[in-house]
Amino acid sequence: MNTRPREQILTLIAIALTFASGAMDVASFTRLGEVFTSVMTGNIVLGGLAVAQRSLSLASHTAVSIAGYIAGVAGGTWIAHGFKRASPVKPDDDQGRASVLPAHVNWTLFAELVLLAGLAVGWEITGTRPAGWAQYCLLAVTAAAMGMQASAVKEMGLTDVSTTFLTGTLTALVSSLVSPGKETQYGLRRFGVLIGLAVGAGLCGLLVATGAAGVPALPLAALVTTLVLAAPPLR
Numbered sequence: 001m002n003t004r005p006r007e008q009i010l011t012l013i014a015i016a017l018t019f020a021s022g023a024m025d026v027a028s029f030t031r032l033g034e035v036f037t038s039v040m041t042g043n044i045v046l047g048g049l050a051v052a053q054r055s056l057s058l059a060s061h062t063a064v065s066i067a068g069y070i071a072g073v074a075g076g077t078w079i080a081h082g083f084k085r086a087s088p089v090k091p092d093d094d095q096g097r098a099s100v101l102p103a104h105v106n107w108t109l110f111a112e113l114v115l116l117a118g119l120a121v122g123w124e125i126t127g128t129r130p131a132g133w134a135q136y137c138l139l140a141v142t143a144a145a146m147g148m149q150a151s152a153v154k155e156m157g158l159t160d161v162s163t164t165f166l167t168g169t170l171t172a173l174v175s176s177l178v179s180p181g182k183e184t185q186y187g188l189r190r191f192g193v194l195i196g197l198a199v200g201a202g203l204c205g206l207l208v209a210t211g212a213a214g215v216p217a218l219p220l221a222a223l224v225t226t227l228v229l230a231a232p233p234l235r
Contacts, residue, residue: 010158011189012228015196017149017163020222022200024142027215030208031129033061038146038164040069057093061139068140072115072147079111079148080155081103101156101230108152109230113223116146119215128212142171145219162231 021038028037035058036042050058069104083104085228101109122130122138130138150164207214 006100009229010156011192012168013101013156014153014158014161014163014189015192016152016161016194016222016229018196019200020149021146021164022197023204023215023218023222024146026201026204026208028065028139028142030205031212031215032135032142033065034058035061035065035139037069037139038150039067040066041165060136060148064136064139065143068143069147069150071140072112072144072149073151074147075144076108076111076148080108080151096197099232099233105152105155106230108148108155109223109227112145112148112152113120113220113227115141115148116216116219117221119145120235121219123216124213128215134172162187163193166227 025036028035035046043065047062047066050062081104082085084102087103088130103218119138119141122134122141126134145189146164148163153163200222203214205220207218
């Protein structure tokens with residue numbers, strides 16, 4: 001397989017998935033209890049704040065989001081390993097070498113797509129302003145989708161970037177840029193995912209303010225884009 005085209009496609013996939021994370025974090029913070037669905041570090045901090053303020057609402061929302069994310073990571077890992085055992089790729093398998101993403105990663109992303117479709121249905125049913133148990137359910141579903149995405153990215157082997165927590169990516173990018181005589185590896189990919197996060201968050205914020213019904217379309221479009229990019233085999 002030609003390595004360069006694959007690496008370029010992986011960069012686009014990483015940017016698309018990070019775009020989805022930015023959109024989902026804005027949606028969850030503005031309409032699902034003022035917590036995050038992909039940045040668990042932020043949720044742990046908010047949980048500590050909830051204890052200090054004795055806020056049962058904030059504490060319960062952070063707990064649901066963290067639990068949903070953990071369930072998503074566990075479910076995504078289970079799906080990936082299940083399909084990996086069911087159809088192992090042999091060393092001489094040309095199709096396996098020619099795929100942008102392994103089949104088990106695609107199945108994990110399909111599972112995330114199902115969860116995001118469920119979010120879109122629930123979002124519309126609740127009139128874009130979920131409350132009560134509906135809000136908790138949609139929060140759990142969204143966090144689980146982000147957890148599945150994180151597990152899928154881990155299976156892709158993208159050790160140089162993340163699509164859900166980007167402090168480490170930013171640290172690595174800045175460190176490589178200022179290190180004298182050191183080549184900036186994966187600089188475009190790292191810079192791209194940071195831009196993707198900001199653009200996804202900005203567009204979602206704009207939709208929340210002007211047309212909240214379209215909010216679920218952002219992560220759905222990003223995930224469909226990912227699956228389309230991963231579909232054509234490379235030769």
